[in-house]
Amino acid sequence: MRDVTDSGAEHAGPPLVAEAIKKAAVAWVAVEGRSPVALWCMPLDDALYVVTGPGEQAAPGLADAATAEVTIRGDHGGRIVTWPAEVTRLAPEGEQWTTVAPQLAAKRLNASGSPAELAERWAAAGCAVSRLAPSGAPSAAGGTLPDDSLAAPPRETPAVRRAARPFRLHRVRRR
Numbered sequence: 313m314r315d316v317t318d319s320g321a322e323h324a325g326p327p328l329v330a331e332a333i334k335k336a337a338v339a340w341v342a343v344e345g346r347s348p349v350a351l352w353c354m355p356l357d358d359a360l361y362v363v364t365g366p367g368e369q370a371a372p373g374l375a376d377a378a379t380a381e382v383t384i385r386g387d388h389g390g391r392i393v394t395w396p397a398e399v400t401r402l403a404p405e406g407e408q409w410t411t412v413a414p415q416l417a418a419k420r421l422n423a424s425g426s427p428a429e430l431a432e433r434w435a436a437a438g439c440a441v442s443r444l445a446p447s448g449a450p451s452a453a454g455g456t457l458p459d460d461s462l463a464a465p466p467r468e469t470p471a472v473r474r475a476a477r478p479f480r481l482h483r484v485r486r487r
Contacts, residue, residue, distance in 0.1 A: 328453055329395050329446050330358055332384040340383040341397075341444065343373040347464070348383060354419045358445070360397075361416050365439030375401055375440035381451065382444055391457055398447040404435035413441055 333355045340348040341362070349371050353360040360382065364371045374380060383394040402409045413434060417427035425433070434441065452458070 326450060328393050329450055332393050333358060333360055333446075336360060336384050338385070339444070340385070341371060341374060342381040342383075343371065343377045343399075346373060348381070352419075352421075353444075354416050356412065356415065360444040361412055361441060362444065363413075363416055363420075363434060363439055363441050365434070366437045368434070368439050374399065374442055379447065380444060383452075392453070393450045394452040395446050395450045396448045397444040400443040400445065402441040402443065408443075409435070409441060412443075416441060 336353055336355050338350055339353045339360055339362070341351050342348040349369075351362045351364070351369050351371055353362045355361075362371070362374070363369070364374055377399045380397045380399050381394060382397045384392050386392045402412060404413075409431075413431035414427045417423065417430035417434070420427075420430060423430050433439075450456075
């Protein structure tokens with residue numbers, strides 16, 4: 313739902329969602345009933361922008377999704393709001409890409425090269441820059457947030473952690 317403020321500027325969603333978007337650096341995004349994944353994001357124009365794809369963060373299904381559910385947490389780690397989002401993928405040859413991708417690249421930590429070079433690499437590698445804009449009332453906020461932790465058991469993985477050998481400062485000789 314979009315409203316127009318007195319100044320004529322567009323304002324997306326309720327004030328809580330707009331304020332949470334402005335302060336977001338990480339968002340938990342769930343697509344098509346999958347478990348939410350944490351994605352670093354950039355707030356811009358009452359929406360969040362994320363980059364996914366080869367060499368970047370993984371968000372299965374986000375690049376092709378039309379909608380998603382976004383959860384924003386506060387500085388204290390607790391959930392503030394969960395809201396439905398309309399997902400729009402920016403085309404590398406489009407005008408939005410040329411303005412948003414370099415800004416998003418500038419926020420990318422530990423990236424080699426300039427923001428413009430990184431944006432070009434994203435386009436060449438087939439990475440997706442997606443815009444997550446509020447598309448309705450929050451599904452959970454304030455008193456409607458769940459009381460339990462919503463913790464889930466760890467997922468199965470083939471990864472194995474080697475047991476560390478005890479540290480020895482000196483070599484012990486046996487006689």
